[in-house]
Amino acid sequence: MPAPRFPQSYRNLPVRSALTAIAAEPTLENLQKLLAAAVKGGLVVDVTGSTPQDTRLRTISSTTGEPVLPLFTSMDALRAAVAQTAEGEGSRVQAVIVPATEALGFIRTAPFVAVQFDPGAENTMVVARSHIEEALGPA
Template sequence: MAKPRPRFPQTYENAPVRKALAAIAAEPTLENLDALLAAATKGGLVVDVTGSTPQDTRLRTINSTTGEPVLPLFTSTTALRAAVAQTAEGDGAPVQAVIVPAVEALGFIRTADFVAVQFDPGAEHTMIVARSHIESALGEH
């Protein structure tokens, strides 16, 4: 019988992804995109499941400027809370999150017609990555 995976602590932060986001913001190159995708397939990522119930887990999504669905993923629960504070719900709004292995979080892009993943929406260093790049990174794992 396989051992269950240890849970991520609530204070978990995917520092390598955050560092890669800063690097690609400073210098948007294909090399830095590859580094971001490599970092994003390790560790864990935070998924916004606000509004879910024990019987029905729902991923909260955002829309692109053209109205297409984008999957937001966060490097920490702190980054998620900061993003929610900037929305219409505002600061102090209830937030539900789950921290899952990064490959699993990225794999959620296949659950709907998402056109992209956005890492840390609302943060100083954020990045929208097209679905094709995410699927390519997942194909390598």
């Protein structure tokens, strides 16, 4: 059975809400709430530059140059993040909205050190790979 399609207007409000909570109070309890929310619903994956034959995940770099997987709670959050970059001004964004566990599972496809939820947003959060893998359970 195919996974349900998410409308372009989809917003993962539980993750957005958890990001706001952890920004206000960065505790282990709020991290657990974020991870619990992050494995439900859908997340937006930036695939700008992909072709029908070759899907590419767009990544960002940590301060030490290691790859980080950016995931977004909505298409609007992705557009806002891309618009903030020098090369993003007026560029065409390509994205897919996939089930959250599938989006988070991309961390296992490359040597990502972390996931960053809603980069460029007021309330963003970088979560280490180990926490994401623990939330996903066994591979």
